[in-house]
Amino acid sequence: MSILALGAIEVSPLAIKLLNEATESADSILQLHADGHWEAEGPEALAHNLFCAQNGLLVAAEYELTSGAKILVVTAADRSLTRLQASEEFQPHEVSIAEGYGVWASSYDTTRNALIAVEEPVIDRLLAPHSVDVALDLGTGTGRHLQRLGPSASMVIGLDISRPMLEKARHKGGPPLGTVLLAEADLSSPLPIAPRFVGLILCSLVLSHVDRIGVLFHEARRLQPVGGVFILSMFHAEAQALGWRTSLQRPDGVYRLPNFSHSDNDLRAGLSQAGFEIEHQSVLRIADVPDGYLPPTTVKRFADTALCVVMSARRQ
Numbered sequence: 035m036s037i038l039a040l041g042a043i044e045v046s047p048l049a050i051k052l053l054n055e056a057t058e059s060a061d062s063i064l065q066l067h068a069d070g071h072w073e074a075e076g077p078e079a080l081a082h083n084l085f086c087a088q089n090g091l092l093v094a095a096e097y098e099l100t101s102g103a104k105i106l107v108v109t110a111a112d113r114s115l116t117r118l119q120a121s122e123e124f125q126p127h128e129v130s131i132a133e134g135y136g137v138w139a140s141s142y143d144t145t146r147n148a149l150i151a152v153e154e155p156v157i158d159r160l161l162a163p164h165s166v167d168v169a170l171d172l173g174t175g176t177g178r179h180l181q182r183l184g185p186s187a188s189m190v191i192g193l194d195i196s197r198p199m200l201e202k203a204r205h206k207g208g209p210p211l212g213t214v215l216l217a218e219a220d221l222s223s224p225l226p227i228a229p230r231f232v233g234l235i236l237c238s239l240v241l242s243h244v245d246r247i248g249v250l251f252h253e254a255r256r257l258q259p260v261g262g263v264f265i266l267s268m269f270h271a272e273a274q275a276l277g278w279r280t281s282l283q284r285p286d287g288v289y290r291l292p293n294f295s296h297s298d299n300d301l302r303a304g305l306s307q308a309g310f311e312i313e314h315q316s317v318l319r320i321a322d323v324p325d326g327y328l329p330p331t332t333v334k335r336f337a338d339t340a341l342c343v344v345m346s347a348r349r350q
Contacts, residue, residue: 036068038087040109040116044285048120049105056099060118063097067107067116074098078331085329090146092283096121108285112144117285126281126288131243132195134291135175138282139198142176143206145282148327149239149342150178152318153267156344157238160265160314161186166233170257172221172250173240177203184211186234191227193219221250230259239342242269242280242293247300251308255349262349264310270317271295272340298343310347318342 045060053060072083072095079095086093094108104121129137138145161182169183174192176199183190189212194200200216219225221244235254244250254264269280274295282289296304298317305312320328321337 036065037070038068038093038109039113040064040068041112041114042116044115044117046117046119046123048123049118052099052101052103052105052120056101056103058099063105063107063118064116066097067093067095067109071095081331082329089326092285094124094283110141110285111146111283112141115285119286124287126290129289129291131291134280134282134289135194135196136198137284137289139176139196139202141282142199143178143202146327148320148323149269151327152323153239153342153344156316156318157236157265157267158182160344160346161234161236164234164263166263168232169234169236170227170232172235172237172254173243174203174216175199177206177216179236179238180206180211180214183234183236187212189213189215191232192216193221193225195220222246225253225257227257229256232257232262233259234263235265237264237266239267239269241266241296241301242274243291245294247296248304248307251304251310255308255310258349260349264305264347264349265345266301266347267342267344268296268301269293270340270343271297271300276336276339301343301345305345305347309350311350312345312347314344314346316344318344 073080075096083093083095090111092111094106097105099105105118106121106124107118109116164186166187168189169187171179171183171192174194177192180190180192192203197218200218203216241247274293279293280291302312317340320333320339320341
């Protein structure tokens with residue numbers, strides 16, 4: 035009995051060659067995959083795939099043919115596509131930030147993301163007390179924070195380097211907002227906004243893609259009047275030290291985006307040097323991630339690992 039929907043089927047030319055040489059069919063391998071026969075790689079891999087199948091995450095399993103060749107079957111997290119390929123074809127793709135989020139845009143809002151799940155409740159609490167004329171969302175992406183910023187501001191400006199992500203933001207539904215302006219911009223360059231125009235800046239899960247955070251912090255200071263609020267969050271340096279990367283898993287491989295590691299001390303020093311006073315800091319750990327986002331074995335092993343840092347600061 036099938037436990038996994040496969041969606042559209044794609045078989046690589048090399049996989050077809052290997053199947054023919056082994057006189058095996060793609061259909062038989064795909065049926066094993068759909069039925070949850072993932073035990074060949076051991077009990078831990080089986081438990082991992084069962085968790086992923088039940089929680090809307092990518093499912094990947096390797097099958098050995100009678101010839102000894104190995105076939106990898108990967109089903110997308112949204113169950114739209116399953117790709118059958120030679121194991122060696124599933125390779126990492128090192129991509130730029132713009133390229134990576136361009137690929138990710140179509141599925142970003144439906145991808146279960148532990149980092150987002152643990153961060154958003156804290157951002158909600160920090161935004162709640164504020165009311166300003168203009169709010170700025172740096173790295174707005176698909177606009178996941180636009181509705182959060184709406185109650186805090188009469189005008190919301192969203193900037194992002196990825197045009198496909200901005201297109202998703204432009205067509206996002208939800209309750210009516212005030213004026214929303216979206217524009218393409220590189221956060222490592224001067225931003226196209228007048229000085230002291232923005233009362234509140236949100237920079238959510240962007241800083242690990244920024245090499246020189248001090249430059250961005252000084253630019254944030256330029257945009258704000260005295261008393262302006264700057265709320266930021268970042269993929270934690272402690273998690274990055276384990277080799278974890280901002281990445282998108284797809285049936286054709288893993289797309290890895292550039293990451294820059296900044297410690298909590300780096301953030302505090304950068305904010306202070308740019309003229310901000312920190313009013314709040316939270317460090318969120320793997321153990322804080324809601325159920326259903328990470329396999330239990332990962333949570334148990336890395337429970338105390340810092341996954342995200344959130345800070346709120348005020349312009350002096």
